[in-house]
Amino acid sequence: xxxxxxxxxxxxxxxxxRTLAIRAVSATGIRDFFDLAETLLEPDAVQRxxxxxxxxxxxxxxxxxxxxxxxxPDSAPTAPTLAELAxxxxxxxxxxxxxxxxxxxxxxxxxxxxxxxxxxRFRPYDAVAAQLLTWPARGLPAATELAGAPAPSALAGVSAxxxxxxxxxxxxxxxxxxxxxxxxVTELARExxxxxxxxxxxxxxxxxxxxxxxxxLEVVASFVxxxxxxxxxxxxxxYWNETEAGEAWLLEGTAxxxxxxxxxxxxxxxxxxxxxxxRRPGVSWGEGLRSFVAWLYPAGGEWMDGRVTEFADDAxxxxxxxxxxxxxxxxxxxxxxxxxxxxxxxxxxPAEVGAVYLQNDLSIVSPGPLAPSIDARLRGxxxxxxxxxALSYRISATSVNRALAAGENADSLLDFLRAVSLTGxxxxxxxxxxxxxxxxxxxxxxxxxxGESPTQSYVRSExxxxxxTIAVDxxxxxxxxxxxxxxxxTSRFGSDVVFWALSDARYPVAAENAANEIVHLRRHQLxxxxxxxxxxxxxxxxxxxxxxxxxxxxxxxxxxxxxxDSAIKAKQTVVVSIAMxxxxxxxxxxxxxSVGGGxxxxxxxxxxxxxxxxxxxxxxITPAP
Numbered sequence: 224x225x226x227x228x229x230x231x232x233x234x235x236x237x238x239x240x241r242t243l244a245i246r247a248v249s250a251t252g253i254r255d256f257f258d259l260a261e262t263l264l265e266p267d268a269v270q271r272x273x274x275x276x277x278x279x280x281x282x283x284x285x286x287x288x289x290x291x292x293x294x295x296p297d298s299a300p301t302a303p304t305l306a307e308l309a310x311x312x313x314x315x316x317x318x319x320x321x322x323x324x325x326x327x328x329x330x331x332x333x334x335x336x337x338x339x340x341x342x343x344r345f346r347p348y349d350a351v352a353a354q355l356l357t358w359p360a361r362g363l364p365a366a367t368e369l370a371g372a373p374a375p376s377a378l379a380g381v382s383a384x385x386x387x388x389x390x391x392x393x394x395x396x397x398x399x400x401x402x403x404x405x406x407x408v409t410e411l412a413r414e415x416x417x418x419x420x421x422x423x424x425x426x427x428x429x430x431x432x433x434x435x436x437x438x439x440l441e442v443v444a445s446f447v448x449x450x451x452x453x454x455x456x457x458x459x460x461x462y463w464n465e466t467e468a469g470e471a472w473l474l475e476g477t478a479x480x481x482x483x484x485x486x487x488x489x490x491x492x493x494x495x496x497x498x499x500x501x502r503r504p505g506v507s508w509g510e511g512l513r514s515f516v517a518w519l520y521p522a523g524g525e526w527m528d529g530r531v532t533e534f535a536d537d538a539x540x541x542x543x544x545x546x547x548x549x550x551x552x553x554x555x556x557x558x559x560x561x562x563x564x565x566x567x568x569x570x571x572x573p574a575e576v577g578a579v580y581l582q583n584d585l586s587i588v589s590p591g592p593l594a595p596s597i598d599a600r601l602r603g604x605x606x607x608x609x610x611x612x613a614l615s616y617r618i619s620a621t622s623v624n625r626a627l628a629a630g631e632n633a634d635s636l637l638d639f640l641r642a643v644s645l646t647g648x649x650x651x652x653x654x655x656x657x658x659x660x661x662x663x664x665x666x667x668x669x670x671x672x673x674g675e676s677p678t679q680s681y682v683r684s685e686x687x688x689x690x691x692t693i694a695v696d697x698x699x700x701x702x703x704x705x706x707x708x709x710x711x712x713t714s715r716f717g718s719d720v721v722f723w724a725l726s727d728a729r730y731p732v733a734a735e736n737a738a739n740e741i742v743h744l745r746r747h748q749l750x751x752x753x754x755x756x757x758x759x760x761x762x763x764x765x766x767x768x769x770x771x772x773x774x775x776x777x778x779x780x781x782x783x784x785x786x787x788d789s790a791i792k793a794k795q796t797v798v799v800s801i802a803m804x805x806x807x808x809x810x811x812x813x814x815x816x817s818v819g820g821g822x823x824x825x826x827x828x829x830x831x832x833x834x835x836x837x838x839x840x841x842x843x844i845t846p847a848p
Contacts, residue, residue: 280328375514393553424463668735693725791818796812
């Protein structure tokens with residue numbers, strides 16, 4: 224432990240923080256570097272670190288421990304060279320193990336503070352070697368098994384027939400997932416969903432989103448998590464809302480939409496899981512993969528299996544896999560070739576169309592999946608009625624008013640419909656749009672002058688009858704509208720609240736500013752993700768360790784005191800070597816009683832007297848035979 228404590232003490236602050244992070248060290252109970260070294264070498268801490276190592280790396284550690292055992296009990300163990308390790312590992316494996324591979328794995332173990340790599344020699348710390356010796360009793364492999372046991376049979380490949388089937392099924396799932404997430408993002412832009420304090424969405428919001436997405440209630444949470452992982456929605460101030468990235472994503476093609484989701488899924492894979500899947504991306508994710516994971520991580524198979532399973536469900540959801548078999552596009556994602564994945568998915572997805580049929584009954588029918596830019600604009604003009612492969616919409620006075628409030632006008636709407644319609648513009652559609660545009664703005668909402676407090680907004684109209692209808696409309700009663708001067712109503716609520724209430728009540732309302740100019744409001748602001756600043760606990764622990772460190776001399780005295788304290792607690796007799804004046808070294812058989820002030824008091828078992836000796840004179844302390 225002294226060796227490790229000294230090594231930790233010699234690290235710079237950045238390296239020390241990195242060590243604390245990769246070993247997940249808690250600051251509880253750690254006062255100095257000796258406590259830290261003791262914590263790192265505790266059996267449970269060592270086992271946790273070993274559970275995250277692959278088989279070949281643990282084999283290097285185990286074989287190094289075996290080769291470090293001294294054949295002569297009177298001599299200290301020596302660290303084997305990397306060449307000796309490579310030779311022994313090659314012998315056990317029955318095939319050559321490159322020395323460079325051994326060196327790379329020894330460097331990983333060295334960074335984890337499980338052993339020491341120096342001068343082309345590597346040796347595990349005694350506590351680590353001792354922990355590995357307990358593995359057979361735990362049902363875990365010994366050194367010979369770690370290095371010699373072959374991998375399970377190769378992961379199942381996929382036949383050409385299965386590939387075509389998988390490709391088709393995965394494309395269907397990818398299209399369904401993209402469509403559902405697009406509906407989710409669009410709906411959250413219209414009305415955000417509240418996150419419960421205990422986590423998750425409430426049942427009313429879940430039902431609303433499930434209906435919009437055409438999905439089962441059980442998968443709504445998965446779709447929300449997938450969209451959030453891709454940055455399309457964000458949780459801000461207790462609500463899930465659309466982000467700027469989500470708004471831009473809605474205008475992209477289906478294949479690129481899918482690629483964004485797939486890329487975020489791949490980026491979220493833990494590095495160790497990504498490494499496993501990248502080795503054989505076009506394989507079955509069934510029992511073969513799970514057996515391989517259990518073999519590759521001998522002490523962490525269950526832990527690793529859980530990490531693979533965690534992302535396997537999402538992979539099925541978005542078309543990376545189909546029936547636990549990697550799709551061709553999914554294989555490209557796992558291999559890191561996103562452009563190839565997009566090309567593969569583009570060929571598999573149904574072609575997008577850029578034209579629709581306008582009907583006399585004010586409905587709009589798409590003969591196939593619409594180009595996103597056309598779909599987005601149609602949603603601003605009409606309400607979606609059917610969300611199947613062929614979308615259908617319906618135009619109403621309310622939907623046209625919504626488009627006008629967003630900045631459209633009669634000419635721009637008619638020009639757009641004329642450009643995308645395969646059936647021209649039916650007369651009822653033309654009449655509805657022009658009539659709605661003529662009526663738009665008959666009711667105006669704006670902010671009141673600050674001097675008119677406590678009111679915050681007004682509603683005005685030159686149509687007295689219409690204003691009177693608004694004043695007595697019971698659906699608007701919560702606004703507390705009060706008759707003001709002239710053709711005005713006032714409210715204690717802000718102009719945006721009043722505007723959307725009137726809009727929902729289907730009045731031809733427009734928002735205006737203080738200069739009576741029409742302005743276009745956005746109902747819900749885009750969510751802006753603000754990075755959360757967290758304090759790294761490792762920083763405080765490193766500062767604490769540095770503050771407790773008093774230099775080499777104090778560190779040596781602290782180590783001696785630690786050994787004597789342990790002997791006192793265990794009531795253990797020890798042999799203490801003391802440097803006497805003149806260079807003579809005397810060994811005392813002592814039973815330590817107390818330590819303090821740079822000195823220690825002990826009972827001399829041979830002379831049967833009590834001695835008080837300075838810590839600075841101690842050369843070594845060893846347990847009595």
